[in-house]
Amino acid sequence: MHYRKLGNSGTIVSAYALGAMTFGMEADEATSHKILDDYTAGGGNFIDTADVYSRGISEEIIGRWLAARPEVRDQVVIATKARFPMGDGPNDFGTSRFHLGRALDASLKRLGIEQVDLYQMHAWDRLTPLEETLRFLDDAVSAGKIAYYGFSNFLGWQVTKAVHLAKANSWAAPVTLQPQYNLLVRGIESEIVPACQDADIGLLPWSPLAGGWLAAKYERDTEPTGATRLGENPKRGMEAYEARNAQERTWQIIDTVKAIAADHGVSAAQVSLAWLAAQPAVTSVILGARNQEQLADNLAAASLELSADEIEKLTTVSAPVLAEYPYGTAGERQRFRPMPGS
Template sequence: MEYRTLGRSGCAVSALCLGTMTFGNESDEKVSHAQLDMFVEAGGTFVDTADVYSAGESERIIGRWLASRPASATEPIVLATKGRFPMASDPNGAGLSARHLTRALDASLSRLGVDVVDLYQAHAWDAHTPLEETLRTMDGFVRAGKIRYYGFSNFTGWQLTKAVLLAQSLGLAGPVSLQPQYSLLVREIEHEIVPASLDAGLGLLPWSPLGGGWLSGKYRRDERPTGATRLGEDPQRGMEAWDRRGTERTWDVIDAVQGVAEARGVSMAEVALSWVTDRPGVTSTILGARTTDQLQANLRAAGLHLSADETTVLDEASDPRAADYPYGPLGIDQRSRTI
């Protein structure tokens, strides 16, 4: 396992992060605890959750694991959680206001059974709350010793840039990370979000690096999924829905990943995870697994680095092919001109 600093902070985390959205839903407590044990045994130190995962049960499961394991096993853990979405029908029960975030963080600390979390993340942008209020609240959490760092999830480029600059102008603690969806199938963030993160020194924490399972090779062209897979159980599931994601570009990417994997003698998942983990600005890639077998397979990507030629093959197959302007050829040509 490799370790990297969390953005510009001095906090080191494993280059692979254990995501726990499945805990309490697709993975029961026994399986969840087994995943945590396996992750730590493999050298993993970074664990990510959120208050809304299984309506708080993911945090409770992690809290019970922390309480039941020796300090030598849990001390290295860098723990991250998130707040923003509703946990109740209270009119103030959602958003990034001081009131909601304060209550949400206190509830997360209680469920996790800890006094402080290492990384607290705003789960998404809130257009109804003044950004200054959110940033002052995060700064207050840091000063109170409730959190050590904070970051964002699912922010756009302009949103995170505005937040970074406003925090600087107000003399407040600044964010250290951004958690976006990022994979060979979702590269559009490279237009604005990745450059904005690099400019601000934020560490990227990609979620869904296997594109909801598509990049693991579990699906076949012209064969609608069935059985105990995410799309087998729910073909219209979210952004990874069969009819939405099953485009010709997706199959081209899958073919390229399969070719690299076969030539390397590794799994397709290992190739896809290695590609995203080595992208510019990435601190730690978030693994999501329903079973210990899935997690074990994904952990084999630790330390795997693709060659320049292999990366080029994948880059070309997964090129999002932006329109000519502003991100395509004409826009690049305009930006390269001397004014």
């Protein structure tokens, strides 16, 4: 396992984090604890959850795991999030001081810890002034309830605004951003990645395998079935089968991933993860697992080193097409790629 700084902080985390969204839903408590044991035994030290995951059950499962292994607490970095509804009341969501104060205390109680190492705003809140949210987070840092804070699903201008507001008021600064990012979804490279690089904010990509697409689980023109994300619901959100199946780019990417995987004798998932971990500004790639076998395969990506030529092939075949101003010119389709050395 390789280790990196947590964004612009001095804390060190593993290049692959363990996402706990499956805990209490796709993985029961016993399975979740085994996944946590295997992850830490493999050198992982960064666990990411959220209050909304299974309505607090994911945090409770992690809390009981930590309680049974007190020696582990000082070795792992615990991240959680708040923003989405945890009740039916008008203040049971958002990033207001009112809601976050209660949400943070509830997360600390469920996790059984005194401090959240990384507290993340799960999404932008257009109702709450950003100054109110940032001041709360600064106060929480001063009070010792959180060590650092970050964002998830923010746009580039939202990240930049937060960074400059924090600096102007001498408040604690954000250290990370958690966006969707993978070989199929690279739109963040146009604005969000540069904004994070400018502020030295680390990326924590979620959905690195695009719901199983980049693990080569699905076949062209054959609607998936069985115990996979899309097998259980082929119309699932942004990962929906019909739309992606219709795009030739999808299958060009998957074919390239499979060819490189065959050359190395590894899984397609490992190649997809290794490419993402090698991208500029990425601090730690968030792995989700339903079982120990899935985690073991994904964690093996930590020992896979792709050549510069292989990374270039994957980068080229997956380049997003941006046809409209200002990223392209009228009548032309321009492929956006990060600047060399960025």
